[in-house]
Amino acid sequence: MKQLFTLALLTFMAIGAQAEEAKDSVKSNKPVFTIVKENPITSVKDQNRSGTCWDYSTISFFEAEILKATGKEMDLCESFVANKTYMERATQVVRYHGDCQFSQGGSAEDVLSVLKNHGICPEGAMPFPGSLYGDSLNNFNEFFSLMEPYVAAIAKSSAKKISNQWKVGLQGILDAYLGQCPEKFTYEGKEYTPKTFAASLGLNFNDYVSITSYTHHPFYTGFAVEVQDNWRFPLSYNVPIDEMMQIIDNAVMQGYTIAWGGDVSEEGFTRQGLAYAIDTKATESLAGSDMAKWLKMSATKKHNLIDSLGCTVPEIVPTQELRQQRFDNWELTDDHGMLIYGIAKDQNGREYYMVKNSWGETGDYKGTWYMTKTFIAANTMDYLVNKNAIPKQIRKKLGI
Numbered sequence: 001m002k003q004l005f006t007l008a009l010l011t012f013m014a015i016g017a018q019a020e021e022a023k024d025s026v027k028s029n030k031p032v033f034t035i036v037k038e039n040p041i042t043s044v045k046d047q048n049r050s051g052t053c054w055d056y057s058t059i060s061f062f063e064a065e066i067l068k069a070t071g072k073e074m075d076l077c078e079s080f081v082a083n084k085t086y087m088e089r090a091t092q093v094v095r096y097h098g099d100c101q102f103s104q105g106g107s108a109e110d111v112l113s114v115l116k117n118h119g120i121c122p123e124g125a126m127p128f129p130g131s132l133y134g135d136s137l138n139n140f141n142e143f144f145s146l147m148e149p150y151v152a153a154i155a156k157s158s159a160k161k162i163s164n165q166w167k168v169g170l171q172g173i174l175d176a177y178l179g180q181c182p183e184k185f186t187y188e189g190k191e192y193t194p195k196t197f198a199a200s201l202g203l204n205f206n207d208y209v210s211i212t213s214y215t216h217h218p219f220y221t222g223f224a225v226e227v228q229d230n231w232r233f234p235l236s237y238n239v240p241i242d243e244m245m246q247i248i249d250n251a252v253m254q255g256y257t258i259a260w261g262g263d264v265s266e267e268g269f270t271r272q273g274l275a276y277a278i279d280t281k282a283t284e285s286l287a288g289s290d291m292a293k294w295l296k297m298s299a300t301k302k303h304n305l306i307d308s309l310g311c312t313v314p315e316i317v318p319t320q321e322l323r324q325q326r327f328d329n330w331e332l333t334d335d336h337g338m339l340i341y342g343i344a345k346d347q348n349g350r351e352y353y354m355v356k357n358s359w360g361e362t363g364d365y366k367g368t369w370y371m372t373k374t375f376i377a378a379n380t381m382d383y384l385v386n387k388n389a390i391p392k393q394i395r396k397k398l399g400i
Helices: 002-029 053-070 078-095 108-117 141-155 165-178 194-199 241-253 280-286 291-296 299-312 320-328 373-379 392-398
Strands: 034-038 185-187 190-192 208-212 236-238 258-262 336-345 351-356 368-372 380-386
Touching: 002 299, 034 351, 053 078, 053 108, 053 258, 053 336, 053 380, 078 108, 078 141, 078 165, 108 208, 108 380, 141 165, 190 194, 208 241, 241 258, 241 336, 241 373, 241 380, 241 392, 258 373, 280 299, 320 373, 351 373, 368 373, 373 380
Parallel strands: 208 236
Antiparallel strands: 034 336, 185 190, 208 380, 258 336, 258 380, 336 351, 351 368
16 A cells, blocks of 8 residues: 555656646746837727627727827727628628628728728717627627528518618617617717717828738739628738738838738637747647647647747748638638737747737737737738838839
């Protein structure tokens, strides 16, 4: 019995030592950041159970633009944008007889279009997200379970002629879950309409352009990026990958932010607040396994390995050819919208963008993700930026 107890104790100590060693490995490889440039942004919000990252990230972008232009911190209303956008998207779906997608997702262009054509209101001029149906944050599960079949029923109707009353009914659903968009409201003692309020923000909405980088269209021309949530078909300026990155760097260093859209479904995007463009071949060799073993690992084991490697994790070399290949084979997808607002370096000199998320103050960095420049180069779908933030030589090539 004593021998068994001693053996058990030794085993326990060995396991404990291994666990401590693993902890120390994770701790030693955890990135330590030095801020290179950090631009002012508004507070982190929480989109909760709604597919509105496009709304929250782009509203954050315009709030940062207002901060830069006027020094004033604003809290603009995402529900106003969603209400207007979903009606306009439903209208398009009906016009196409259902041969296009109606969904929660969208793009930065949706927010820009609403600001230009409808204006905006501050948070507080409409009900707080979720409050109309007894929730503390957005929850679109019930909301869209009503809207999607409603829109589909109209769009796929066999009628020779439809009435305009379907819009009245849909507007009722929108107002019931998001709140009614105000025609007038008072802000800081002054009365506004949404359009006059937008005009008071100190921004020129014609200053904003979309940037992308692919080879299936000529460089320095505009095209509508072929993803379903780009349903308004706005044109993005197409530039080589190195210039796509130069624009981001120049923008940040000049005090601007970027409304970024891209792919966060990659294994290197962690819930702890980091994002690496993992070189899986190099990573699996560090794990002492072959690729077959790596592929058989569970997602949890892969994430644990990535976490243990931390700032030493190997990354791919992003190229123009790789971006195009991944876009065409559906690997590079349009998953999420976030706000790039800074640049940092880790203890090994690797550079990251500081990126504001809309999942509340989650992760190790309270709602900020540190995403390597390599990750952004590899996984950018497109982004919205103030054209004045683009280097002059690139603006000249684009004719803007």
